[in-house]
Amino acid sequence: MLRWLLLIPFALLVAMGAGLFALLIASVVSPDIALLIGGGFERLVWALLDQAGSGFDPGPTAEAAFTLLGRLGFAIMVAPVVIVAVASELFRLRSGLIQSGLTGLLAALLPLAMLRLARTPSPAELQIIAALFLVGAATGFVYWLIAGRGAGGERAAPATLPR
Numbered sequence: 001m002l003r004w005l006l007l008i009p010f011a012l013l014v015a016m017g018a019g020l021f022a023l024l025i026a027s028v029v030s031p032d033i034a035l036l037i038g039g040g041f042e043r044l045v046w047a048l049l050d051q052a053g054s055g056f057d058p059g060p061t062a063e064a065a066f067t068l069l070g071r072l073g074f075a076i077m078v079a080p081v082v083i084v085a086v087a088s089e090l091f092r093l094r095s096g097l098i099q100s101g102l103t104g105l106l107a108a109l110l111p112l113a114m115l116r117l118a119r120t121p122s123p124a125e126l127q128i129i130a131a132l133f134l135v136g137a138a139t140g141f142v143y144w145l146i147a148g149r150g151a152g153g154e155r156a157a158p159a160t161l162p163r
Contacts (some may be wrong), residue, residue, distance in 0.1 A: 003150075008056075008085060008144075023037070026135060049088040071114060079106065080102075080104075081103050084106065085147070087147055096141060096148065099151075103137060104140060105133065107132050108130075
């Protein structure tokens, strides 16, 4: 029970921090991701300032934009690692490859599902999807290092045959 109350939440928080760090590294390595992260915020700020300058209330636009950003952040950083962590605990999946791979897969697919991408992604979008996969895989791997190796608690010792 102590595992569920202390170790797993701690591991999830550290893993999410590692995911943010991996996203920062991805934005340094890839100009498309840097443009997505930095350019998107820059365009949002300028759009809000333009609205305020032309006499419109930027509040509803800012609220909608930050709601979408929050949902995307949740779909990239929080939901994948939590879903895989709970599943690994319930099904006693102790493999680092499974935890990293599933977390990466969810981190790449959940934002696409949220945005309802119904067309073939462009090469730049594929690069962003690949980066999201790697960020999710890094998040899952850090969780596995801290708490995933003991997923499901202690296994029962195999029964020995009487002699």
